[in-house]
Amino acid sequence: MRLLEQLVSRFENRSAVIGIVGLGYVGLPLALRYAYAGFKVIGFDVDHDKVRRLNDGDSYIEHITTKSIREASERGFEATAEFSRAAEPDALIICVPTPLNAYREPDLSFILNTADTLVPHMRIGQVLSLESTTYPGTTEEELKPRIEARGFKIGEEVFLVFSPEREDPGNPKFNTRSIPKVCGGVTPACREAGVALYSAAVDKVVPVSSTRAAELTKLLENIHRSVNIGLVNEMKIIADRMGIDIYEVIHAAASKPFGFTAYYPSAGVGGHCIPIDPFYLTWKARQYGLHTRFIELAGEINNDMPHWVVNKVTGALNEHGRSVKGSRILVLGVAYKKNVDDTRESPSVKLMELLREKGAHIDYSDPHVPVFPKMREHHFDLESVRLTPETLGSYDLVLLATDHSAFDYELIQKRARLIVDTRGVYLERLPNVIKS
């Protein structure tokens, strides 16, 4: 166990080198955190443009400042696209995306390609940690055999752990350091190495008995959110039909000091977690002959919400004798949630597409997204419209999709002819606001 003790002490005394693989929403803040904690950090990414920008002291993520990149560089952070340097770090932390393919099956290609690129360069004495959200068994079934194929003994020569990322961009209360980190190892020695690795950078590490328990922990967190959002969306549909304001009901229920946690309805779910992660468990459960019925139901209801909102828009315009076809509609907020610039899986984009298909002239306004981004499956050649009394008044309908704090809701309410509010921003009854 000499090797393990040496490795642990290198984490404790900050002499270890940390390698972060994948410099996106998860990897970049983690790399900065380790640099700030006193480590030399090598950030790996296949995207040469990202590597260049980081080494130039530039940031490509809105909530990460260029100042923080520059400070990290001064403290020993560097980015590289040279994966042959993977032998340099004592720890390799994989932070790559785990999307779904077109058939809603796990797409592990980023993990597997990363592993196949890294493993040939690995050396004795390293700890490899996977942070990407995935189904229980991934670390043991996919990473372990690849490392063993190089002849390394796991738990003796190389240490393998799973520690799920819990990044929450835009959360003002918690950051990479203050969010506790769950960590499970393939062996007890692996876990010890993982706990030492993360304890050096985050305030609290929560060890669990296996990588599978750690993998399921992250899925449970996101399944919990997906199901609770699905439930409140179903409740919204029922309350709406009964003529009851669901937001008033949720606010009243939230006055109960135990046994209730408020979730809010919306036009659907977005981001890289909630619409995707739960289905990783669905896929794996099939192998055990099981169905994940809550996940399926939540997915079904949440996916259907943009259609429900479009019906509300159609109804609101119809009340004013207008069709969707030919109407000018302004969508407020294309990011998937409040105060972030991330448009991945955003239901706003789905709304824009559905309304465009019906013949509406679509514009959008989002202070966090000045130009509509390039997306694999969606195309809008648009720039964010500035909200002024004139622009607001020029649209037949304003569709409030994402409730950014930067919007001037009083101005919007004063000047918009008709507002469909999918976020419960306007609590009181107002003549030009339809709640959706």
Added chain:
Amino acid sequence: MRLLEQLVSRFENRSAVIGIVGLGYVGLPLALRYAYAGFKVIGFDVDHDKVRRLNDGDSYIEHITTKSIREASERGFEATAEFSRAAEPDALIICVPTPLNAYREPDLSFILNTADTLVPHMRIGQVLSLESTTYPGTTEEELKPRIEARGFKIGEEVFLVFSPEREDPGNPKFNTRSIPKVCGGVTPACREAGVALYSAAVDKVVPVSSTRAAELTKLLENIHRSVNIGLVNEMKIIADRMGIDIYEVIHAAASKPFGFTAYYPSAGVGGHCIPIDPFYLTWKARQYGLHTRFIELAGEINNDMPHWVVNKVTGALNEHGRSVKGSRILVLGVAYKKNVDDTRESPSVKLMELLREKGAHIDYSDPHVPVFPKMREHHFDLESVRLTPETLGSYDLVLLATDHSAFDYELIQKRARLIVDTRGVYLERLPNVIKS
């Protein structure tokens, strides 16, 4: 509005008389609370035995002390079965049960019988509040027309509100006074009367815009619980099949300081709320052509849990070469939840029945339930077994159904041959404990 002002001031200066109708788990604590707050309180109940016991200073609910009954009596609380006295109070608060019938439809008979008994005695200047959990529309559709049929103008002569009970017996942190009270009125004047009524006895009243919003608020709270318990029960089944300890995963997920609330699996749901209330919305939603899919799914999974646990028991005995038939099984805890004496809808009773049907010899132990109570649909002629090293060792299997704090879990683990733990009491792996 002279009448309303007078009524409000009678609540404010404690000169009003409060009538509580139905002196069970909800009505009795509320009656005591008003007596303690300085009001003369008349408690109405059709059960002459309850009335006699209360007037003798006796309690029939474990967590309500005889001392508190006697103190309330000294402060002006009396019980009666004479509903003709319904004209005496300024406020009539209905706290009667709302069960389901055999077809899982709302059984409003207690509410309607109470209303039909009270209304003929009502007088101008009274406020009538319904606290029983029910579907949106009950107050307006059932109570309002009955009062109007007597010729009273609602909102002018008589004030009608809905304010859902939120009692949580066994909760050490919150009580009748400190749990905020939601209140909706048929008219704004009704609501004002209701807010004045409750503000005199509870710390915080949360007004909502209608009785329907107040009715749905209570349902949302319990639907939220039912669905979250259903979800974690489904997750338990999946984790169990994958060989992962769901309790370890829940504890790890609970380390996330935002976006996750821990719910725990069990042998099913019990009590007078969670298994019943959600279906009140299911029934009403049908009238609007809607399905409540999350409620149905949660009900299905939660109702199936006793069968799942019985399979675990069968498997555990089988491992030791025994059949359920002929085995001696001790069920720990027949109350539906920790530290209470309430056996209504308790999954423990369902477990006892299922195991008896399979030929097991069943005993139970529950410090809160010394004698197995008379229940409408269940019959066991049993008394609680005292837990000693000898009794524990004499059973083939101990089924831990309800995790009362009073149990000596160390003794149980030491002496029981085999334990099936449905509550995650035993976190570590132990040779005689099967998690279920």
